[in-house]
Amino acid sequence: MMNKQKDMIKVNMHLVEACNYSCKYCFAKFDDHKVLNKDDWMNIIDNCVNSGRVYEINFAGGEPMLVPYLHELAEYVNSKGIRCSLITNGSLMTDEWIRKYAGLFRTIGMSVDSFDAETARMVGRCDRFGNVQSAERTAEIIRNVKALYPAVKIKLNTVVNALNVSENLAEFIVAEKLPVDRWKFLKMCYFNDGCHNNASLAVTDNQYREFVCSNLREFGVYDVSDNQVLYNTASGTEVVAESKIKGGYYMIDAGGRLVDDTTNDSYRSVIDCRTQSFEDGIRKLTLYTDVYDSRYKTA
Ligand code: SF4
Numbered sequence: 001m002m003n004k005q006k007d008m009i010k011v012n013m014h015l016v017e018a019c020n021y022s023c024k025y026c027f028a029k030f031d032d033h034k035v036l037n038k039d040d041w042m043n044i045i046d047n048c049v050n051s052g053r054v055y056e057i058n059f060a061g062g063e064p065m066l067v068p069y070l071h072e073l074a075e076y077v078n079s080k081g082i083r084c085s086l087i088t089n090g091s092l093m094t095d096e097w098i099r100k101y102a103g104l105f106r107t108i109g110m111s112v113d114s115f116d117a118e119t120a121r122m123v124g125r126c127d128r129f130g131n132v133q134s135a136e137r138t139a140e141i142i143r144n145v146k147a148l149y150p151a152v153k154i155k156l157n158t159v160v161n162a163l164n165v166s167e168n169l170a171e172f173i174v175a176e177k178l179p180v181d182r183w184k185f186l187k188m189c190y191f192n193d194g195c196h197n198n199a200s201l202a203v204t205d206n207q208y209r210e211f212v213c214s215n216l217r218e219f220g221v222y223d224v225s226d227n228q229v230l231y232n233t234a235s236g237t238e239v240v241a242e243s244k245i246k247g248g249y250y251m252i253d254a255g256g257r258l259v260d261d262t263t264n265d266s267y268r269s270v271i272d273c274r275t276q277s278f279e280d281g282i283r284k285l286t287l288y289t290d291v292y293d294s295r296y297k298t299a
Pocket of ligand 1: 019020021022023026027061062063089111125
């Protein structure tokens with residue numbers, strides 16, 4: 001279904017394709033390796049703001065914390081009265097960075113697929129030396145952010161794939177009483193652009209459902225329905241179980257283009273946000289409103 005929605009939207013800005021990790025399923029593979037500069041991104045932010053349609057900009061990647069002027073872009077977004085959020089693998093987040101910059105973001109999301117170091121390494125969620133972020137460091141980051149900036153929402157994203165599908169990450173989150181506001185499960189999305197193909201890590205619907213059920217059980221949630229996306233748990237963590245993500249994002253790639261992922265198994269450029277109107281771009285984009293709404297209208 002084509003999107004004709006009039007509502008305000010959240011935009012994912014993939015500032016950079018590069019990442020210090022190399023997850024085998026990663027879909028942040030855009031076919032333009034051009035790196036934009038700070039002024040380009042500020043112009044793109046202006047373009048989004050001028051559309052009058054954007055309520056939040058989420059900085060993503062690749063790994064957005066590799067961008068040295070990330071905090072300046074966050075300050076710029078805030079100065080426009082638009083919410084700013086971040087999704088990162090967390091590995092570059094020092095305590096000093098948290099103290100200086102974490103408060104710029106309404107939400108800080110961290111991608112966590114496993115609390116087991118060996119599984120994380122097999123997924124590729126490690127740097128080129130094989131270093132992984134430990135469960136303990138993830139917990140420390142979450143607690144440090146919340147201690148300094150209680151209003152910042154903490155989100156975790158877990159991509160359910162063949163390597164972590166039998167893991168129960170919730171045990172650690174519940175046992176440690178981690179102040180996670182929202183935890184999202186995503187069924188690994190098939191991606192194939194001719195160079196990158198993640199089919200070997202795919203899971204079936206039944207395997208995904210079993211992962212969702214076993215992790216929700218730790219929160220005392222036993223009633224799991226295939227049609228339900230959002231679960232409010234007694235500990236205050238919202239658990240979001242997504243099985244579809246294609247057509248559910250407003251994505252600007254690392255080359256500054258609004259991209260459409262609904263036409264095949266990779267991305268199609270809709271407009272160049274540096275030179276064309278973002279407002280026109282979102283009119284041309286195919287968006288599945290049921291998928292988008294299941295993600296953001298519950299936020
Ligand atoms: S951490 Fe994120 S951006 Fe980096 S390789 Fe993994 S999925 Fe891709």
